[in-house]
Amino acid sequence: MTHISILDPGASPLDYYGFELRRHREAAGLTQKQLGEIVNYTGSLVGQIETARRVPTPEFSERVDAALGTDGLLSRLVELVLRSQLPAWFQQVAALEVRATEICTFQMGMVHGLLQTEAYARATLGALDRTDLDDRTAVRLARQRIFQKDEPPVFWLILSEAALYQEIGGPAAMRGQLAHLLSFEDDPRINIQVLPFSAGAHAGLTGSFNLYHFTNDPDIVYTESYGSGHPTANPTTVKDCSLRYDHLRAAALSLRDSAELIRRVMEERYGEQGDAGRDPVA
Incomplete structure (x- = not known):
């Protein structure tokens, strides 16, 4: 456990955040409880x-900035903190997400992290390892702040x-996740197409793979395997991947038909009535 008296602000962004939080709190004459x-x-x-035993969230940082009058300091620092908490092999990809003007992704087995709900993200991250699950979930969800730029x-x-x-995560989590996908139906910047079984x-x-497009830099393809990214x-x-993506987009349902399929699955498979009538071993 890190002791407050020996916390080194140069050790990591998380340590620096903790050091600054303590410094400004004490300057305001407040206890941690207050x-x-x-x-x-x-x-x-x-x-x-x-x-530095817990990772701060953007919401926590905004509230503390307001309470201590720190002029957005912690809200700026939290971006560095959250990125530093990503697996080392993924940090480069998170930087690509921030810089990209367009992200095209094909996902076979689950919803992409940039569109995951909290419940769905917790279920995917906690499938085999539940250590620090709150922090890891917060870090994943923080990547979605690129849509607020x-x-x-x-x-x-x-x-x-x-x-x-x-x-993933049970019927309620799936209902919430599919409803979240449907919430982007009228957003021209977030487009979701379903590749049907009939394809x-x-x-x-x-x-699965991602394509990142930039204003002045070459396009980048990203693929992933267990514990490493490429x-x-x-x-x-x-x-090759751009051509594959074009063919996948052509084979997928239209935006409108995709939304209708998502809505139908949400209601029939994960709806309130569907829960009561489903075979528990299905």
Whole structure:
């Protein structure tokens, strides 16, 4: 456990955040409990963040900035903290997400992390390892802040129909996740197409992949395997994956038909009535 008296602000972004939080709290003459009461968090959580044992969230940072009058300092620092908490092999990809003007992704088995709900993200991250699950979930969800930028990227998701039926987190979590996808129906910057079972053999059978497009830099393809990621700007690979994506987009349902399928699965498979009548071993 990190002791507050030896916390090194140069050790990591998380340590620096904790050091600054403690410094400004003490300058305001507040105890951890008092600050917690002001921002509607427990004093224990404030203490854990100050000692770099918990990862702060953007919401926590905004509330503390307002309470301590720190002019957005912690809200700026939290971006660095959250990125530093990603697996080392994924940090480069998170940086690509921030810089990209357009992200095109094909996903075979589950919803892409940039569109996951909290319940769905917790279920995917906790499938085999539940350590620090709250922090890891917060870090994943924080990546979605790229959609709040003044110029957010255009996001295209082609999702295999199988992902709609892969029950992750239980019926309620799936209802929430599919409803979340439907919430983007009228957003021209976030587009979701479903690749139906009826498409048969398709250009994405080799696996999920992402394409990142930039204003002045070469396109990048990203693929993933267990515990490692593989970004590449190799022109041949980019050309091949771009062609595959074009064919996947052509084989997928239209935006409107995709939304109708998502809505139908949400209601029939994960709806309130569907829960009561489903075979528990299905």
